[in-house]
Amino acid sequence: MVKKLLPSIILLLVLVAGMGYAYSQHFFQKKDETTSAETKLLTVSTNELQQIVIHPSALGTGDDTANSNAEASTSGTSDKANSTADVTLVHDNNQWTITQPGAYPANTYMIEDWLSTLESATVHGTVEQSPQDVSRYGMKQGQPGIVLTTKDGQKLEISFGSETPEREYDYVRVNDGPIIQVAGQTINDLAGATAFHFIDTTPFGWDDQQLSKLVWKGNTSTTTWTLTHQLSSGGDPNQDKWSLNDHSITPSEAGSITDAIKNIPTDELPVAADKVKGYKHVLTLEIQLMATNGDDNTGSEATSSQSQYTGWQAADDATHIWIVEPTGKWAYRLPADSISRAAKTAADVLSGKSD
Template structure:
């Protein structure tokens, strides 16, 4: 009987030995998951109420990663949040685009530290970090702060040295540096004309450059926007024609920082635009004006309804907006 069982006993002993060896070599144990890189930001992003971005310094290639010749500004950028509203205080009180500020904060929130290079460096110049001026900094409502001075690129491409809070030198990805470095132009509202079409009742355009005069009337149907009524110079047009005109007018972006409106009032006035709106049952009217420098007819300067800022807009975009209505007016005359 024992002789018959011997092969089975030997097999069991072999299996037991193999299992013991495999266990000793961690064959049956889960591999440890590598620890995730720590987050750069330790405070709650919703608590941040101040952003400071210092000017791009000469020779700092990392800081210059996300700037362009058309928008680069040497001045420091300061943004403050009061309640839920962001505003710019430096280099000037330019109107801001809150969505680009939120995008910047999301990039900061997702940024990670890819390793610590040196805890308390006596000399940061070897990392391309000169002085204590941060490239960007944020501050929370509770007083928490984060400051970063961006240095040079690591020998392993794709990462940069950065000094965190004036202390440790860490590694940041090039993508993080690119996402966070910004100038004033990237935070401003680059479309000076805007409204909600659901509130628009009339758009009256009169320009001499190019020569165009038309009136777009709109009766919104809040329950069913597809039933909105549009007329151009008193003649009915299709809804997509009406929104096409408003889109062309609203989509005239500026390509540089605005200037005080008073600076352009000596130019030739070439455009008056009146926008009539009804908001919560209250009628309001916004007036925009376009001014052209006789020495540079490739652009006009649009002044806002408050007569505070003037935005440079290309003549090509202005012509597109003016002719969008003239084209639809011609279609309307043909169909009638």
């Protein structure tokens, strides 16, 4: 009898052992398809922020490599653009402005992009809950890299240290919290942002569809011309009428002229316009925009607008021209050869119409 049951007993033992192994390996447990939410660096919404102070010089205070990373993040600009002066951004009347190191014209897109990086920054891991000596992480006590102030007065101080041994993350601390790890590139994007990062780098600006006349007055007859624009009755921009010195040109040719002007960037922070108005006056650019529709409910009339840019050149610097924007407050240093190419773009278009 025992011999007859032996195969069944052996099979039963194998089955029990197999099930035991399966349970030990969680084969019969339902997999958790949800993942834990990433911990955010910022504990408040950026919509709650009233003021941001960035101390670029505080990035990687205990690590030379981190400092070099910060410099690399703004490579391609002049020394003035790379200045490590503190930057203060203030949210007022539903918009962000730059107040330090100067009240420069702000590029709203760049500020919003920076805020998006801040809000999306995530914590990779916690290194030490209650650090007694932050210097071992490349930090200096009381020297935060970014200070955030909320609308209700709450302050968040974010300190940045050196790279982790893996060199992919940097040590970070918020207020007196634990030492955490955050992606190094994220830190460079946040704390490495100088004032130049947030300014409008192109002084010329308008919407071509609103442009009715552009008058370029250079210092020679070949660099003086007038571009005019009329909207098509059907509202198709490709059917708009453009003329250059009374010669009909295509919308594409007109766009090449306006783009050559509007796409000239500066490589340093603007200066007060009064500092350059003693230089030689070499350019005037007059812009006239089309009349806007009046409000039928108020009886207001359609009005057009005019603005003027002026160019000034120092006697000892033939390589740059300072452009004073329409408000008359700020002057931008632009390459003189880029200004010349913009004027030549129009001259080249005219040369094809002279016959």
